[in-house]
Amino acid sequence: MQELIKAHRELVENEDLVLPGLQSCQGCGAALAMKLALAALGPRTILAMPASCWGVIIGGYPYSALKIPVVHLPFATAAVAASGIRAGLDARGEKDVEVVAWAGDGGTYDIGLQALSGAAERNADILFVCYDNEAYMNTGIQRSSATPMGAWTTTTPSGALKQEPKKDMEKIMLSHYVPYVATASVSFPDDLVAKFKKAKTIRGTRFIRILAPCPPGWRIDSAKAVKVTRMATQCGIFPLYEVVDGKTRVTVRPRVKVPVRDYLAAQGRFSEMTDGMMESVQSWTDVRLKDLEEAEARS
């Protein structure tokens, strides 16, 4: 609750850079993620936006829901176009403007991965944000490599649920030796705002992945989107941590803990999972949490 109050103050005290009238669905985590991120980043921010839900949420010509400059870009190009914008701003002497690539999981894990890897290897001075709703939600719920094991989507339908675990995007980013990698959640707004503020103080490629619920895609009640997403952290499937210059720190240790089964059972997309699959997700989660603890202990 304390966290909520602090983040809320951030939103009230700073200018809200998100205008009313977003074309998002009710309970959209991506919309909330933007509101929180921009509260932390402030108005001297430029967004590079590939094809994504946000390309729609922001509104169509001649309107924009954001009070900052935004450029829409081909799906695969968010990270590299952002580094081009950075180079352009540097040439113009605009050193204090932050360039943010704002992509969904498709534009990060899948089609955007090559350009992101290139930018990260060059340590391009950009903040890459993945708002992860765990599937191609804009096109109507198709599986991506960020879709979790056991999820129903229109391309992993009944009888052919996704069998593979989601890609570990943070490890991929860390293998590029970038200065800042973090996970964040719309259900922990104060932690999210703090991470964006920290990222803003660091130069080089910074990566933040925000777990952003999609009520239609996750088959959840939009009123419960934040609550269900909080359970992702409470059950350990989505731990909140950051890695600064290779040093790992868990930033939120949830007081309430729930089993993975409860998180899965709260969502329609997992309703066809067998007990066996749920158990394997639980043990996969346990192994990853142990890895994280060890990484933190080493740091």
Place this chain on the structure above:
Amino acid sequence: MKQVIKGNHAVSQGVRLCRVQVVSAYPITPQTSIVEEISELCAQGKLDAEFIKVESEHSALAAVVGSQTAGVRSFTATSSQGLLLMHEVLHWAAGSRLPIVLANVNRAVGPGWNIWADQLDSLSQRDTGWIQIYCESNQEVLDSMILAYRLAELLYVPVMLTYDAFFLSHTSEVVDVPESGEVDAFLPPYDPLFFLDVENPRMFGGMIGPEHYYEERYKMHKETLDALFRFPEICGDFKSRFGRSYDLLETYRTEDAEMILATAGTITSVSRLAVDRLRGEGKKVGLMKIRMFRPVPAEQWRKALAGARKVVVIDRNLSSGHGGVFAGEVKAALYDLDRPPRVYSTVAGLGGRDVTSEDVAGIAEHFLEHDDKEPLYWGLKKGEPCRN
């Protein structure tokens, strides 16, 4: 100052003289020495630019889409497969009205792998909204770089200049390299009408519905067509400063010509020799060099070709299932004449096969005697694998 330089170096010297601020490129034969020399120019401080060394051509063009949207003069160079990989972003750059200049070394497309001269790479990007300028010499390459930025930044339309692999990219010629100050006077710093500016936030390239899209595209089309009268004006200014003359096209000995050859790229040079020989034999043959190809200078082509009885288009490209791309475009342009010349199509020199002045003279002589309705596939070897 006169220097002996290769076509690729004419490009990198053009980048320096145009004071490009952001370059992004990915190496591909035969473009690579452009990338190398620009790296050297940056390292030596002779070019105050950031060179973003990306992991693909798709990213190279996307990087300069970013930097140009941020309001600075940007450049990329590629060839063949690289240009094809850029295809999506070519459309995006033109639709975003970004005056990027791209140098493309005309190289065949695979499979099989062929690194030699062929125009299919750039011609297959015909409809991406880029102005295309085909060059014949290293001097023309360098001068076209300077002209291209002036034109692009006037119209907010990107320009692709192209020249043949190896015949120009790796061949040294004498090039008069202008002084920086002269180029500065001709090409002022880029002062964009619109760019990413936190003081004046705007959104670029977002969703646009059926009620607006058509008008946006029509505007882009009309303003691209403006190149047909703007470019000659710019070339006039260029001539008054540098003494060298360029236009939308070039004609050679077309006065009283009964047959006019139409060529693009280095085949033009050997075609001049062929025309001289044929003229020496009393055959009334002339030449039209295709220079700007998008937008199509249809009126100017008609003016140049209307007096001839026969027009022979020589294409160093083959659009499978159609034939030579230039031939189709020339036919379409001449169709509006009341009594158009007969247009004959020849495909020659694919994948870097040499086309000599004797070849061109042979092509011309063939059409002086024949009235083929089908394209002439000049130099095609008989037998396997063609079975003809």
